[in-house]
Amino acid sequence: MSPFPLLFLVVIPALCKATQIPFSSTTISRFYFGGYGDLESERWDLDVEPSMNATENLIFETISSLLQQWPNTRYRNGHTIVPAHILPGTLLYHGRSDPNLPTGPEWTATDPEHSTVFCRTTDDKGCWHITLVATRLLNVLYFDGSSAAKMPYGSMDTQDIIAWGLVNSTRYFAEQERLAALCTWGKPLGIDGFVRMEMDFEVMLCDFTAGLEVESMLNLEIVDSDPSPPIKHRINQDLARLYYDINSFGARVIRRDIEVIRAGGHHNTFPGETRIQLDLSRLISFYDTELVPSLVEPRLKTKSRLAHRLERISSEDIKAVMHRLEDTYSSPAATSGIDWFTLLRVIKDRYADRLELIRDILNETTTSRFTDDLRARNIHVQLTVMMQPYLLYSMNSTSHSPSPFNSSTSWAKPAFELCSTAHTRYISSSLVLSSALTPSEILILRAVEGTTKEICRTVTNMWVRGVEAGLHQDEKSDEDEPPRPQVSTARLFDSWRVEVERLMSWLDWSIWLKCRPRCAIGEICYLPTWPFFRWSTGSPPGFPGRGHRGPPPHGFAFGGKEQEDADWFDPQPTCHRIIQPLDY
Structure with a gap:
């Protein structure tokens, strides 16, 4: 793959050491168009x-x-590692079988529904639940994905690289060793712990006495009849058996399992788990093709994003990642102060619902609700709303409405460019902002520019086809019944359908993954998560082979072999009851 073109053309000595992006001493590039070719004529x-x-x-x-x-x-x-903070006053939870504070690295949960799963004992004296409070800013490192899902298929790749310097798919249950290695690596950098996710979020603490105080240590009643051994250390081989058998002890255990899933669901969408404060100015992405070029070819050979992993990363790229990550801790750079999360959210909010509505109108099968002409006009209204801030008077779009289908679109280029750069032009054109960007922020800027460019390219093309069909004139008409489109609506719909489906597939925004129709009262929209998968034969994915197949959570089981196998590889949302009766 050819290297990215120049993003900035300003000499910034402080950044030149840290980033692979070249600089020169002229003026700032007005727009980054990576991924589209390097020719000016293609911009x-x-x-x-x-x-x-x-x-x-x-x-x-x-x-x-x-x-x-x-x-x-x-x-x-x-594919992302992000330095983060936990603010003073934040509560963390830890369940165990004795009243002793862990003396070494151990696990905590951000929600008590999660930690009480591990509040267990073999006697009748109850279990112990510890609530910790942060007394200072805790420095943590966040691994995205389901990084606590103990499976050999890639969910633990990023932390294995940090812990052991390589991807080791055979040690996915070596939790004690992994955490010890992470803490050993992180101690000189002042890292207090690590954040991961399974059915809910967890914080792996290196020292329960560093920046933390015990807020309470309560002797709780055991609310289930689980006869399993006490879990003094959550990180051992017994965890596999715990998850195998977790649903075989009665309805109260079933309730507990469902409530953990519900607690995790509180963080399903933006803003997510807000008790962890991410520093995006220092993030590392394994999708950064300059930092990690060795993964480009393996991704091209992978048919699905679901199978993307770090297994074939080169040793040189691992060294580059570790150097970049450690440098962010040892020599933290000043940042631009840009709120990247908000910028990304603004773009999603502006386009996600409208693209989904257009797709749904195109896929409408109940013709009695809409005539084809009305459907075409409704779609073009949505396209026009997205394009309106960029439709210059000088473009004279009405002169192109109607016009031959698939005629030249060059007249719409000004709108395309304005749309593409609307959310980032002020960053690239500002010497103050652009000179303060960290390498991570430059990466985010590129991602925003490349993504908005493709959104705007597609939406502009779709809008132009509507203009050609005479729909732009319809919107300006005062008549109750505007004139019919000047081209076949079937042809127009086919063109639009191809474009919107391709764009939405390329964007692959999780906001479009939902239960259809919506779930009823007493149900949740559930996306299969470790360890609650269905599997057709042998051991479930991610567990040492035992020749045993335990049931998934009651109310969460359905379908045959094909559905079960797809459940863990390609999770799809379905509605499941969370109140009795669980089956109906």
Whole structure:
């Protein structure tokens, strides 16, 4: 893959050491158009699609999904590492069988529904539940994806690289060793713990006495009849058996399992788990093709994003990642102060609902509700709303309405360019902002620019086809019954359908993954998550072979072999009851 073109043309000595992006001493580039070819003539060509190597869409979606349960359940194999903080006053929870504070690295949960799963004992004296409070800013490192899902298929790749310097798919249950290695690595950098996600979020603490105080240590009643051994250390081989048998002890255990899933669901969408404060100015993305070029070819050979992983990363790229990550701790740079999360959210909010509505109108099968002419006008209204801030008077769009289908679109290039750069032009054109960007912020900027460019290219093309069909004149008409489109609506719909489906597939925003129709009262929309998968034979994915097949949570089981096998590889949302009766 060819290197990214220049993003900035300003000498910034402080950044030149840390980033692989070249600089020169002239003026700032007005726009980054990576993934579309390097020719100036292709920059605003409405027919040029992103390169197969482009990762701007992947970086955009992974960053905008950080600390959100739903998208990180869908795509378990994380590709992002982010330094983060836990603020003073934040509560963390830890369940165990004795009243002793852990003396070494151990696990805590952000929600008590999660920690009480591990509040267990073999006697009748109850279990112990510890609530900790942060007394200072805790420095933590966040691994995205379902990074606590103990499976050999990629969910633990990023932390294995940090812990052991390589991907080791045979040690996915070596939790004690993994955490010890992470804490040993992180201690010189001042890292207090690590944040991961399974059915809810967890914080792996290296020292329960560093920056933390015990707020309470309560001797709780055991609310289930689980006869399993006490879990003094959550990180051992007994965890496999715990998850195998967790649903075989009666209705109260079933209730507990469902409530953990519900607690995690509170963080399904933006803003996600807000008790963890991410520093995006220091993030590392394994979709960064300059930092990690060795993963470009393996991704091209992978048919599905679900199978993206770090297994074939080169040792040179691992060294580059570790150097960049450690440098962010040892020599933290000043940042631009840009609120990247808000910028990403603004873009999603503006386009997600309208693109989905257009797709739904195009897929409408009940013809009695809409005539084809009305459907066409409704779609074009949505396209016009998205384009309106960029339709210059000088474009004289009405002169192109109607016109021959598939005629030249060059007259719409000004709108395409304005749309593409609307949310980032002020950053690239400002010497103050652009000179303060960290390498991570430059990566985010590229992702935003590449993503918005493809959105605007597609929407502009679709809008132009509507103009050609005479629909722009319809919108300006005062008549109750505007004139019919000047081309076949079937032809227009086919063109629009191809474009919107291709764009939505390329963006792959998790906001579009939902239960259809909506779930009823007493139900939740559930996305299969570790360890509650269905499997057709042998051991479930991610467990040592035992020749045993335990039931999934009651009320969460259905379908045959094909559905069961797809359940863990390609999770799809379904409605499940959370109140009695669980089956009906």
